[in-house]
Amino acid sequence: DAGVTQSPTHLIKTRGQQVTLRCSPKSGHDTVSWYQQALGQGPQFIFQYYEEEERQRGNFPDRFSGHQFPNYSSELNVNALLLGDSALYLCASSLGLHIAGQPQHFGDGTRLSIL
Amino acid sequence: ILNVEQSPQSLHVQEGDSTNFTCSFPSSNFYALHWYRWETAKSPEALFVMTLNGDEKKKGRISATLNTKEGYSYLYIKGSQPEDSATYLCASRQGDSGGGADGLTFGKGTHLIIQP
Numbered sequence: 001d002a003g004v005t006q007s008p009t010h011l012i013k014t015r016g017q018q019v020t021l022r023c024s025p026k027s028g029h030d031t032v033s034w035y036q037q038a039l040g041q042g043p044q045f046i047f048q049y050y051e052e053e054e055r056q057r058g059n060f061p062d063r064f065s066g067h068q069f070p071n072y073s074s075e076l077n078v079n080a081l082l083l084g085d086s087a088l089y090l091c092a093s094s095l096g097l098h099i100a101g102q103p104q105h106f107g108d109g110t111r112l113s114i115l
Numbered sequence: 116i117l118n119v120e121q122s123p124q125s126l127h128v129q130e131g132d133s134t135n136f137t138c139s140f141p142s143s144n145f146y147a148l149h150w151y152r153w154e155t156a157k158s159p160e161a162l163f164v165m166t167l168n169g170d171e172k173k174k175g176r177i178s179a180t181l182n183t184k185e186g187y188s189y190l191y192i193k194g195s196q197p198e199d200s201a202t203y204l205c206a207s208r209q210g211d212s213g214g215g216a217d218g219l220t221f222g223k224g225t226h227l228i229i230q231p
Contacts, residue, residue, distance in 0.1 A: 004158070033218055042119070042204060042221030043159075056211075056218045090159070098215045100147045100208075103161030 002027055004107035006091050012113045013081050019112060021076040025093030026105045032074040033104060034066060035090040043090055049074050050097040078112075086114045117141050119207050121222035128195045128229055135191045136225040138205030142186035146216040149206040150179055150190055153224070159204060162190075195229045202226045 005024045013019050025032050031050045035043035045058035049068035068074045072093075078085055088111050092104035120139045128134045140148060147166045151159040163172040168183040176193045192199055206219035 035219075035221075040223070042206075042223045043219075045218035045220065048218050055215075058218055100166045100216070101164050103149060103164045104219065105161065106151075106158040108158045 004091055004093050004105050006089075006107035006110050008110060009108070010111045010113075012115060014115050015081055015083060017081050018077065018079045019081060021078075021089050021091075021110045021112070022073070023076070023091030023093075023107060024073045025091075029093035029095050029105065030072050031094045031097055032068060032072065033092045033094070034074070034076045035092065036060075037088040037090060037109075038084075039087075046076065048097075055097060081114050083114050086112060088112075117207065117209060117220045119205060119220050119222040121203075121205055121225050123225060124223065125226040126228070128227065130195060130197060130229055130231050132195055133191065133193045134195055134227070135189050136203065136227075138188045138190070138207075138222055140186050140188070140205070140207035140220075141209065142183060144210040145183045145186075145207075146210045147208040148181055148183075148188050149208070149219060150188070151204045151206070152201045153204055154201040162203075192227075195227075197229045197231055200227060200229045 033048040034046040037043045048056040052068045063079045065077045088109045090109045091107045094102045094104045150162040153159040163179045165181040170181040178191045181188045202224040204224045206221040
């Protein structure tokens with residue numbers, strides 16, 4: 001039973017470029033959330049996708065966008081990269097959008113470095 | 116902006132000793148409280164999700180309690196072992212105006228080191 005998988009593992013980009021990160025949820029899960037973890041901080045919520053729509057969004061600019069596909073996999077896109085976007089990006093999946101007792105299952109993350 | 120605070124930031128504990136740490140979160144519009152364990156070079160692993168005031172959960176030597184009225188949760192580890200060394204994250208989820216809930220708001224974590 002495959003868990004949450006993310007690709008790529010590491011990525012190096014330069015300022016101004018655009019990047020796409022990918023996530024496949026745990027088998028049977030239909031909800032995908034994305035988090036950014038900067039050094040020394042806890043993960044910060046970017047947005048959540050369910051039924052191919054963005055359902056909740058954290059305090060991130062429009063440069064951060066996403067998509068969910070019919071097979072529940074998801075992409076995170078970041079445009080016009082800034083040095084401050086350097087971070088670990090975590091994807092998490094869960095079952096159901098508003099089931100309070102459901103834990104989230106995390107992938108290993110994508111380490112994005114901006115030069 | 117919601118604040119989830121964890122204390123202490125780091126903790127060194129002798130093998131065999133018991134320990135506990137704290138998570139404080141906004142008590143208004145409470146929806147759920149999550150605890151995760153994050154070992155180096157691995158992904159965060161869910162320990163507990165608690166939704167009701169007074170909830171107590173246990174998993175082996177690890178247990179957690181929840182007080183939603185005052186906005187705090189404790190995580191306890193009994194008889195610490197070297198494999199318990201990890202960062203322990205708590206995350207709060209608040210209800211939104213539409214009957215659903217926001218995404219998780221994480222604290223910065225408690226970094227636990229068990230010394231043999």
